Amino acid sequence: MSHDDFAFEPVKGLPEAPPKGEHILWQGRPDWWRLSVEALSLPWVAGYFGVLAAWRFGTLMDQMTLIGAFAAASPLLIMGAVVCGMLMIVGFVQARATVYTITNRRVAMRIGAALTVTLNLPYSQLARADLKPGKRGTGTIALDLLGETRLGYLVCWPHVRPWVMRRTQPALRCIPDAARVAQILAEAAETRVATPRITRMTTPRAMAAE
Template identity: 40%
Template sequence: MREHEIEPVPGLPEKLPEGEGILWQGSPRWWSLASRALHLRGLALYFALMVGWSIWNAASSAASFGEAAFASATSLGLALLCLAVLVVIGRAMAQAAFYTITNKRVVLRVGVALPMTINIPFTAIETAAVKRHADGTEDIVLTLSSKQKIAWLALWPHARPWRVARAEPMLRAVPVTSGAAQVLARALAASASMPVTPVVEQGRGVRDGALPGAAVA
């Protein structure tokens, strides 16, 4: 993991060494990243309930219609302002993020104010899995070997939710049509010389299934 300001190659802090080539590059879809990482839908519902309660309370207790209207407009304005700020933040996070898959590693360039590159060699990846969403995007989760650790705060929002102690990097909100999952699966299988069936966690999580050949010994 390293900070940088100059990119000799888009998404990478330095030129690739001989024998390494880029297989895929892409960015998150901004609305999908913002809505899921910042929980915009849940917050919009919460604000709607709060504004509704404010309108009802103002209408039942205000001395005049003008006071009720002012109180309701103030609550609605504050709610919309909060959501607008979160949308701007989410869009900035998505625009700053750039994912790269080479034939040897996965590289995540993240960070709005100060770009940071996180290099994940295939040898550090224990398993990989993908979850597809109804909006046409998918999340690709990388489970690292026990010897490899990345701070969850350094990864967020490009990390699997609720995995803080052992953070799991995630290529988040990638369009399904980009083919990132297929590219990564083939690259991991080629790196391991043969397909290996990874263990996929059951129950609550972001995984729909493991990528074929996505485990590296």
């Protein structure tokens, strides 16, 4: 029997139902493979173990047979395969636990596999959004926050702009069809910021007649 760890959510990806007048424009999650490659440095880890194995093979090939040298280097390849497999599992779990939501009023990010956190970022708190295109239509949209708004880098990782730690920039990492999502975000933010806020004015009580 299937089990949904987030069945308690009234709306997928949001801690509570949107208020009246707010509606969802887009929802999505990272591409798990691109997240493993870009955020978890999968190619670099694989290359590191490959270089170690090649170095060990090269240093031993003149001291024993080629088969013996390969056998001596193979544990490094096996270790590298295990580590890369673990990184891919982490990338898959992180992607499955993540839901990015764009509404007509805010960006919401439900992130975290072990400890789930939901970030609510109204458009009034965003200075700008930067799109970094990736491969096969994927990309990352980093959100620069206004004023004194501060977020912890480690709390948001890997859903952040890499290596920007002084002012953490939360990011929609490795999302498919990133250019279209960036356009949706830009139009929603422009509309929201340009819409004047209407507040109810209270009429002072009439002054007593003199």
